[in-house]
Every structure is written in structure tokens, then in C-alpha cells.
Amino acid sequence: MASVTPGPDRPVRYGRGMLQGLRAGRARSVRAAPDLAxxxxxxxxWWVAVVTVTTVSLxxxxxxxxxSYDHLRPHPVWVQSLVRWDSNYYLTIAERGYVSPEMPAFFPLYPLLVRLVASTGLAYPVAGILVSAVATVVALTHLRRLAVDHFGPAETLLHxxxxxxxxxxxxxxxxxxxYTESVFCALTFAAFHHARRQHWGRACALLALLTASRSPAVVVVLAVLVEYLTRPGARGHRVDxxxxWFLLTPAGLLAYLGxxxxxxxxxxxxxxxxxxxxxxxxxxxxxxxxVLHVLGEWAALFGADGGPDVQNLFGHGLGPFAWLFCLVVTAASWRRQPAGFTALSLGTLVxxxxxxxxxxxxxxxxxxxxVLFAVTGWRHLREESRFGLLLLASGAVMALGAVLFTHAEWVG
Incomplete structure (x- = not known):
């Protein structure tokens, strides 16, 4: 079809393929709007609650x-309260690069995003908080889409x-x-969402970014590969x-190696x-x-003189408990979940x-x-009161951890 140059007296004419592309784009936007809303x-x-708790406590x-925290002094308390421990490394890398031999342990994607946002004129700590906030929204949007696929469109309450x-x-x-957790979750959830929809090019492009964010990305890549190998319609040993597309996935890591x-x-x-x-x-x-050694140390925290130390129980006790809890839930739910889900859980725990x-x-x-989906779908939590109690108890533990984090106590 001959090309048409638009002008003031000449309307733009679209081919059938272009119209289909525009319609598909609008359809995707319409579908995405309810998830975001x-x-x-x-x-x-949640964000206001976390910032309020950390700010008031500090x-x-x-x-x-x-x-090492001197760069925080010009900033308000609410900003200072969200910059602790590894945050210093990420902000230093974002601002000055890898200036000490221990810093390469922190992968570059999150600092690069912070640097990009800070280039608009925002202070680096504020830029880091903004990156985390936006990434958390992206993570939540794709988490909900995964929940819709997993539980079915009718289970809106479970979503x-x-x-x-x-x-x-x-x-x-x-x-x-x-911290990089928000970006890591956003990319992982988005990659799995596209893998579940068999959009392998998009999934692998996201995985390529993920491998520049943290070393456990290798587990996510392998879990998505399991999704590919066990996809509906896969036949025997035939390779599509x-x-x-999976050749793209190490690109982020290879760039960091280079x-x-x-x-x-x-x-x-x-x-x-x-x-x-x-x-x-x-x-x-x-x-x-x-695991046995760490669980022994964890049990010893309860027998300490003067009773359990809340700080140590959270900082050194919650990790082993979380590991064991996730293992038990994964073992109990693997028959009801896709193979890629189980691969992600077991691979990460190992x-x-x-x-x-x-x-x-x-x-x-x-x-x-x-693990979250397994707990969400647990039949004993169908009652509103039981779910509310779980939410309240978990939120209270999170608030305690946020306070300890703000006061520079080790909490994970």
C-alpha cells in the first residue's frame, strides 16, 4: 500500500494491521486500568502507614x-528513616560508583535507576524512595494479574x-x-505474568534486567524456564x-561482568x-x-538470660522461621501450583x-x-475474621520491624 503523508487537508489513512495494533493497545490499556486502580x-x-511509623519512631x-550516614543530615526525618544499612551502599554507588572493594556485591540496576531519577534534580535519598515506591506499585499490579490467572477471574476477593x-x-x-526488594519483585512478578500468558519475548527481556539487579535472579530465570518447558501444549521433546528468547536472560549479568x-x-x-x-x-x-545449625541458634534465643531479646528475635530469628515456614507451605501446596511456581520457591530457599x-x-x-498464593487460598482463612486477624498480626510484626530498622537495628 502506498504511503500517505498527512497534511492539513489530507487525513491519515491506516492499514488493517495498524488499526489492529491500535485496537490491541487500547484493549491492553483498558485491561491494565482496573489492576492499577x-x-x-x-x-x-500502606506507604503512608510505613512512613508514619518510621518517622514518628525516629x-x-x-x-x-x-x-556513613552524614549525607542524610540535610534531609527531613521521614527521608532519613527509610535509609539504613544497605541503603548507604546503593546511594553511594548511584552517586559515585563502585568506590570500595566491598561495593560490587550490590548489583547495578537499582543504583542506576536512582541515578536516573536523581538526574532530574531530586536528592539521591528522595530519588531512591521514589524508585522503590513506583516499583512497588508495578509489583502489586503484576501480583494482582498473577492472582487473577491463578485463582480465576471470578475470585476477586482472593485477588x-x-x-x-x-x-x-x-x-x-x-x-x-x-533497597532493591521493590525492583526485584516488580521484575519477577512481571516476568512470571508474561510467562503465564506465554509472552516469552517480554518475559525474557524482563529477566535480562533482573539479572542486573541481584544474584538470586538466576533462580527466577530457571523457574521461568520451567514454566516454558511445562507450558500448555508442550509436546514431548519438541523444542519451540x-x-x-532465553538467550537474552543473562544479558544484565554479562553486562555487569564486562x-x-x-x-x-x-x-x-x-x-x-x-x-x-x-x-x-x-x-x-x-x-x-x-539450616539445623541456624535453627539451633534461633531456639537458643528463647533461653537467653532475662527472657527473649526482641531485637535479636527479629533480626536473627525471623529469617530461619521464614525459611522453614516457606518450605512447609511449598511442600504442602506443590501439587496445586504450576511447576514454575514450585521451582521459584524451592530454588530460592536453597x-x-x-x-x-x-x-x-x-x-x-x-x-x-x-507461598503468598498458597496462604491466600487456604480454606481456613475464608472467614473474614480469621483473615483479618492474620492481616493484623502480620502488620504488627512489620511495624515492629520498621521501627527497629529505623533505629539502625539489624532486621534482615
Whole structure:
């Protein structure tokens, strides 16, 4: 068909393919609007609640921080309260790059996003909080879409409950902080959503970004590959050419390796960083021994003189409990879930237990939406009162963790 140049007296004429594309785009926008509308309200309530709790707690009981937090002094209390621990590394990388040997342990995607937003003139801590907030909304939108696919379009109550339970999780406050959890969840949920719809090109493009965000991305890639291999209509040993999309998935990691080789003189700098900053984290493939050892230490916290220490129970006890809880739920629900879901849960639990401790597991398992779906669909929670009690109890634990986090206590 001959091309037509639009002008003041000449209307634009569209071919059939172009019209179909425009209609499909409008249809996608219409479908996306209810998902976004359904999660914005809960997100705003949750975000305001987290910021209020952290701000009030820090304003009521000020905390003395070391020199690494000096960059926070010009900023208001509500900003300061969401920048702790690893946040300093992410902000330093965003502003100045990898300036010390332990920093390559933190992958570059989140700092790059913070740097991009800060280039508009926002302060780096505020930019980090904004990136986390937007990524959390994206994560919630795709979590709801996954819930619709998993539970069926008619189960609207379960869709919304999945969103609420995610926001009320014991470690969900990390999603509001200057941490990479929000971005990791957003990319993981979006990749799985597209994989469930068999949009393999989109899924793999998202996975390519994910591999530049954190090392457990390798588990997500393998879990989505399981989704591909067990997809409806897969026949025996026949390989669909769409599997070639998976060649994209290591792109983010390969780019980081190239940066390490060129700028840091070590393509494996992200692994060698642990020799400088976290010597207590040692690779140990004996996962059962690690778990048993950590659970023994966890049990000892209850027998401490003077009673259990709340700080240690949260910071060093919640991780082992979360690991064990997720394992039990995964084992109990694997028959009722897609193979890729089970692969994500089991793979993540094994991966996070390979470093000889489970201290931050309560943060790493935030991404395990299959566990969330299993709990959401539990028949004993069908009653509104029981679900409300679970939501209240989990939210209270999250608020406690947020307060401890704000006061620079280790909470995962």
C-alpha cells in the first residue's frame, strides 16, 4: 500500500494491521486500568502507614548514627528513616560508583535507576524512595494479574487479599526503603505474568534486567524456564523456537561482568567483594547442616538470660522461621501450583541457604508469591475474621520491624 503523508487537508489513512495494533493497545490499556486502580488504594494506605511509623519512631527516640550516614543530615526525618544499612551502599554507588572493594556485591540496576531519577534534580535519598515506591506499585499490579490467572477471574476477593497480605508481610517495609526488594519483585512478578500468558519475548527481556539487579535472579530465570518447558501444549521433546528468547536472560549479568572486567579489573568482583565486607558469609553447599545449625541458634534465643531479646528475635530469628515456614507451605501446596511456581520457591530457599547463614532470609522471601498464593487460598482463612486477624498480626510484626530498622537495628 502506498504511503500517505498527512497534511492539513489530507487525513491519515491506516492499514488493517495498524488499526489492529491500535485496537490491541487500547484493549491492553483498558485491561491494565482496573489492576492499577485496585492496587493504588492499598498501596497509598500502606506507604503512608510505613512512613508514619518510621518517622514518628525516629522523631520520638532519635538515634546516633555513624559517619556513613552524614549525607542524610540535610534531609527531613521521614527521608532519613527509610535509609539504613544497605541503603548507604546503593546511594553511594548511584552517586559515585563502585568506590570500595566491598561495593560490587550490590548489583547495578537499582543504583542506576536512582541515578536516573536523581538526574532530574531530586536528592539521591528522595530519588531512591521514589524508585522503590513506583516499583512497588508495578509489583502489586503484576501480583494482582498473577492472582487473577491463578485463582480465576471470578475470585476477586482472593485477588485483593493477595495484595493485602503482600503489603502486610513481616518484612514488607523493605519495599518502602532504599533497597532493591521493590525492583526485584516488580521484575519477577512481571516476568512470571508474561510467562503465564506465554509472552516469552517480554518475559525474557524482563529477566535480562533482573539479572542486573541481584544474584538470586538466576533462580527466577530457571523457574521461568520451567514454566516454558511445562507450558500448555508442550509436546514431548519438541523444542519451540521461542526458547531462543532465553538467550537474552543473562544479558544484565554479562553486562555487569564486562563492567567489572573493564572498570574494576575483575569480572567476578561481585563475588570477591564478600572477602572484604562480609567474611562471615561463606559458601556452603550443605544446606541441611546450615539450616539445623541456624535453627539451633534461633531456639537458643528463647533461653537467653532475662527472657527473649526482641531485637535479636527479629533480626536473627525471623529469617530461619521464614525459611522453614516457606518450605512447609511449598511442600504442602506443590501439587496445586504450576511447576514454575514450585521451582521459584524451592530454588530460592536453597539459594539463600548456600551462604552458611539465614540472617536475611526474611527479606529475600518477599518475592515468593507462590507461598503468598498458597496462604491466600487456604480454606481456613475464608472467614473474614480469621483473615483479618492474620492481616493484623502480620502488620504488627512489620511495624515492629520498621521501627527497629529505623533505629539502625539489624532486621534482615
Amino acid at each position: 485496585a492496587v493504588l488504594g492499598p498501596f497509598l494506605v 522523631a520520638s527516640i532519635p538515634v546516633v548514627l555513624d559517619a 485483593q487479599r493477595a495484595v493485602l497480605l503482600f503489603l502486610a508481610g513481616p518484612s514488607a517495609f523493605f519495599l518502602a526503603a532504599v 523456537r521461542r526458547v531462543l 563492567y567489572g572486567a573493564r572498570e574494576l579489573g575483575d569480572p567476578l568482583a561481585f563475588l570477591h567483594a564478600y572477602d572484604h565486607g562480609w567474611a562471615y558469609q561463606v559458601f556452603d553447599p550443605n544446606v541441611p547442616a546450615t 539459594f539463600v541457604a548456600l551462604n552458611s547463614n539465614l540472617q536475611a532470609v526474611n527479606r529475600y522471601v518477599i518475592v515468593l508469591f507462590p
